[in-house]
Amino acid sequence: MESWVGHEVPRLPGRGGPLTLFDAARRGAHPSQPDGVATMYVCGITPYDATHLGHAATMIAFDLVQRVWRDAGLTVRYVQNVTDIDDPLLERAERDGEDWKVLAMRETALFREDMEALRIIPPEHYVGAVESIPDIADRVLALLKDGAAYRLDDGTGDVYFDISAAPEFGYESNLPRAEMLEIFPERGGDPDRAGKRDPLDPLLWRGARADEPSWPGGDLGPGRPGWHIECAVIALNLLGESIDVQGGGNDLIFPHHECSAAHAERLTGRAPFASHYTHAGMIGLNGEKMSKSKGNLVFVSRLRADQVDPMAVRLGLMSDHYRADRPWTDDVLAAALERLARWRRAAAAPAGPSGAELLAEVRARLSDDLDTPGAIAVADTWADAALAGRADDPDAPHLFAETLDALLGIRL
Ligand code: 5CA
Numbered sequence: 001m002e003s004w005v006g007h008e009v010p011r012l013p014g015r016g017g018p019l020t021l022f023d024a025a026r027r028g029a030h031p032s033q034p035d036g037v038a039t040m041y042v043c044g045i046t047p048y049d050a051t052h053l054g055h056a057a058t059m060i061a062f063d064l065v066q067r068v069w070r071d072a073g074l075t076v077r078y079v080q081n082v083t084d085i086d087d088p089l090l091e092r093a094e095r096d097g098e099d100w101k102v103l104a105m106r107e108t109a110l111f112r113e114d115m116e117a118l119r120i121i122p123p124e125h126y127v128g129a130v131e132s133i134p135d136i137a138d139r140v141l142a143l144l145k146d147g148a149a150y151r152l153d154d155g156t157g158d159v160y161f162d163i164s165a166a167p168e169f170g171y172e173s174n175l176p177r178a179e180m181l182e183i184f185p186e187r188g189g190d191p192d193r194a195g196k197r198d199p200l201d202p203l204l205w206r207g208a209r210a211d212e213p214s215w216p217g218g219d220l221g222p223g224r225p226g227w228h229i230e231c232a233v234i235a236l237n238l239l240g241e242s243i244d245v246q247g248g249g250n251d252l253i254f255p256h257h258e259c260s261a262a263h264a265e266r267l268t269g270r271a272p273f274a275s276h277y278t279h280a281g282m283i284g285l286n287g288e289k290m291s292k293s294k295g296n297l298v299f300v301s302r303l304r305a306d307q308v309d310p311m312a313v314r315l316g317l318m319s320d321h322y323r324a325d326r327p328w329t330d331d332v333l334a335a336a337l338e339r340l341a342r343w344r345r346a347a348a349a350p351a352g353p354s355g356a357e358l359l360a361e362v363r364a365r366l367s368d369d370l371d372t373p374g375a376i377a378v379a380d381t382w383a384d385a386a387l388a389g390r391a392d393d394p395d396a397p398h399l400f401a402e403t404l405d406a407l408l409g410i411r412l
Pocket residue numbers: 042043044045046047053054055057058081082083231247248249250251252280281282283284289290291
């Protein structure tokens with residue numbers, strides 16, 4: 001699939017330090033230690049509705065990972081998927097009397113525009129589920145042959161993963177089984193499906209139904225892929241047997257990332273699949289998680305159409321820590337607009353406090369688990385001093401602007 005178009009990222013003097021990042025599996029922040037090349041897989045959209053601020057916040061969080069890694073001199077290999085076939089997409093298309101392919105193409109195109117406007121560095125590979133189906137079918141067959149998967153004997157052709165084939169199942173989310181059982185049906189799982197060995201066994205391959213799209217699956221038979229195997233296979237095929245960061249929103253901790261890790265680890269015999277399972281907090285509106293199913297959405301494209309500066313949207317979404325569940329409010333946007341205007345005035349000042357110190361402090365804040373509130377506070381202090389005329393480094397305003405552009409993705 002086509003990715004979107006990137007912007008030039010300024011090269012900053014010197015180098016940033018290693019990034020420390022939260023890992024859900026170890027329940028703590030640990031240095032990411034990529035050896036020259038850093039690999040990241042981020043779970044992208046299911047394109048049945050426009051990009052909302054929750055998607056944007058998650059994409060911004062992992063864009064910061066990429067920026068900090070690049071600034072530390074690493075080569076970044078980044079893959080993101082599009083779940084361009086899945087139940088929610090088919091249900092929405094059915095509801096609106098629309099072709100599911102047209103719906104997916106339109107919303108994916110809008111997502112690309114939103115990502116460009118928000119200055120998200122594009123992934124190296126932007127990959128759809130549909131184009132990955134032959135690879136996914138191969139891997140599902142491999143799991144069947146290996147005894148880690150089984151086919152239901154009800155004639156549907158549905159294939160499930162046997163979680164007892166993953167002895168470490170649960171290590172990523174750290175959830176007790178009772179909680180897993182509660183969450184599983186809320187996030188696409190089908191614990192009550194007759195014939196499953198364990199209620200938590202996830203679907204790998206859904207056999208063809210008369211009224212649903214399906215693809216040839218070779219020896220598997222016709223059908224379409226399950227959700228977790230989609231991400232496991234795309235990541236394995238494009239990034240290798242283990243990756244540095246598996247990213248997404250915290251609604252994916254279980255079952256999605258638990259199951260895709262279990263699939264990948266069984267397929268490769270290598271664990272852990274990711275050295276960091278990193279999750280962005282949920283953006284809420286009026287006290288609830290912003291979600292397509294609840295319908296309480298603020299769309300990036302709507303704000304753009306209303307002439308809201310995308311840089312203010314980005315800044316507002318970074319004004320709290322990426323891991324915090326946080327609300328989007330009029331005040332968040334107003335504060336971001338005011339700050340952006342102040343920073344723009346400061347960048348036009350004749351001089352400011354030491355640019356080198358500013359850069360070092362912003363680098364230090366971001367390499368500490370992407371502390372954007374800390375980095376923004378550093379920039380505020382610098383801007384206040386520059387605007388008060390309390391400083392005399394004539395090169396600093398330029399470096400201020402370049403630092404914000406390269407590290408925070410904020411173009412003044
Ligand atoms: N296609 C799957 C991932 S493979 C999916 O979850 N799609 S999605 O469209 O529902 O979400 C896309 C990305 O945005 C995911 O990483 C998801 O975790 C994240 N996300 C969804 N809602 C929110 C929200 N309210 N706040 C923050 N991130 C969110």
